[in-house]
Amino acid sequence: MNRTIISIAIAVSLSACSSLGVEPWEKDQLARADMALDSEKLDLALDDHIYFSKEGSSGGRSLAGGGCGCN
């Protein structure tokens, strides 16, 4: 089904991943604070809370932490 196709796609892209990447000393740009995946964690947390309360679906980027009575 759709889910099988997507999990195969993820597995294939994982094996292709072994050829991608940079040497450790080439990670200067990626080491920037603003390039961290949680660089604006408060904004992301506040947004997640708003959309969790006002919309019918949630999650995706990370596991939702903490429940509330809204949805």
Add this chain to the structure above:
Amino acid sequence: MQLKNRSNISKALAIASCSLLGHSAQASANTEKPDDWKVDAAIMYYGEEDRVQAVEAIGNVQKAFGDESLLDMKLVVDSLTGASASGAVAQSETQTFTRPSGNGQYETASGETPLDDTFHDTRVQASANWAETLSPVWKTNVGVNGSKEFDYFSLGLNGGVERSFNKDNTTLALSGAYTFDAIDPVGGRPVAFSSMALRADYDTEEEYRAAFDMTRMAGSEDKKTMDMMLSVTQVLSRRWLFQANYGLSSVSGYMTDPYKILSQVDDTGTTQSYLYENRPDSRLKHSFYMMTKGALDAGVIDFSYRYTTDDWDLNSHTLETHYRYYFSGRFYGQVHLRYYQQQAANFYRPFLMAGDPLPEYASADYRIGDMTTYTLGLKFGQRLSGGHEMSYRLEYYQQNPENSGFDLVGQLQDHDLFPEVKAIIAQVSYSF
């Protein structure tokens, strides 16, 4: 060429070199060891036009212990006031509704969307997370979180493990969480599909009370959630990275909104009674998320897409992007765009027809109906001395509920049953 006091040169050089080497010992980004506390704080205002208003304050503290451990603690306090749609439909006549507690009622003018303004609630949430680097390629984390509001209590545990491959270019992460929620609604939890008792229908207070109590069940309800997420992060190049996540969530327990109702109307679209809604007691959700983030010379950009689907048949697509531009070394501006589209849950209906048999589940909550939302935001950030940063954010969020194919009978055609909800979000953050 005037001769200086030459012997000063070597001493001056030695001093200059100390400031070069001493200073740069902390400056190199790659060898930074954050042993200090890192604090982020923000306060946010959310306001819908004529409806809900909320203020939320977050404080987040991080402390690194050496190179291998990190403690992260967060405290959130939010306060909600204002009115939100109860699920009943607008009518050409004034409508009267009973409050969830049974004490008192509220009215909606003709042509207006019924809004229940009973909600004044404050919530406190606290969480703590511990991350540990076990080896150059293995990392683990464990956390606990809890929240409390007047009618709600939640407690959760989460944990995860990460393995990096390929010189840290590829990271695989598996995480899971278990959350237990207890709901003790104001007035007690309503009996599913029971009819709202209206004071006007009874002669005495006692009769009304008896009827109201018939629509209530004592005791609290609970809900258990199991979450799992598989995540792949991949460095694409010196400037770009990519992440893909698959999430699975299984919820069981009380998921009905105890404060939401449906209008039961006749062929002319006139309301005969209000029924308390009923939702299934289990939900299995899947989410697929992909994002890419790029380091530009004078900025950062990211794009993400999320698709969710579940056994309520509520599917959604989300497209989001952030673009940051540095006007100078200290000042940046950032644009945020988000597009969201969802398809109604299979038990969603804007109203019920009197005379039709009752379905097993039904809810008129527009938040699980067909809906498209748009967000447009602007943020400005300033880097101050000592590594402090201050930022301000202003966003406009519009929700457009849509009719997912229901025939509007009689007078319902004269009213907007799917009104837009417009909101402003304003936030100030400070970190040091």
Add this chain to the structure above:
Amino acid sequence: MSIQEKTASSGFELTRRDWGYLGHFRAMASPCELLMATEDEHLAREMMCIAVFEAIRIEQKFSRFIEGNPLWKINHAAGTPSLIDNETASLLQFARQCHQLSDGRFDISAGPLMKLWRFDGSEIPDLADIERARALVNFSKVSFDEHQVQFPDGMSLDFGGIAKEYGVDRVAYLLAEKWSAISVLVNFGGDIACPVSKGAGNAPWQVGIENPQRLDSASALLEIRQGALATSGDTRRFIEKNGQRFGHIIDPRTGYPVVKAPRSVTVLAPNSVTAGMLATMAMLEGEQAEIFLSEQEVEFKCFR
């Protein structure tokens, strides 16, 4: 050297000696060595990894031969401000102090002049070209603060005169911070630093200084327990024309290599950047090199 060749040379060799371990690798266009007074091979390897990483990091960032690196971007900003980090700002501050202390003889904006004088056996540049390049050399036109640097279009910065010594000191300090009791001598092509003393009970490190006339065989043997050593000289990079040898130190005020400069100058100082800067300034003094160094009250050796 292309970036591919550079990454290929990121490995190192480790050899056991009776006093400890000798590690060897190539970076910053020089043979680089670490002499580590430890019996622990695993530790020696760890030290080498740190040293190689840091040397390559600095080279990648400040080399003027790598297209697209931070220095290249600063030099191609065409007069607009460039964002810089703390490290670059500190180096600029140091360069400014050296510019002032040397009365303008040391100038890292002498890039256009350096480009003209290619020490690979080719001709001496034209007077007209030299004048044009000299007009673009003036460090006082470089304005910078903690976060950005800006200078007129056409000018360019070259950290070649400090980057190697800076690299030596950075590696030496990183290792000393982590292993404060183990004596390590860092040697990047003649720029040496040893912050942790070899200890009075042990034999000191022995460093050979090249005789300019007979390259590759040590002429004077220097014994060092602690401190830094830098050598400035024309031994390997020069242009010879009409029997006259032009060394590779250019005086930005004339546009020509310094006249009557010693063949090589070696200076002992507390750290490598100080030693290197004193050696460079001595060369820039030309005939006055020895007098200048005597006045500085540092140990030195000049070959003429």
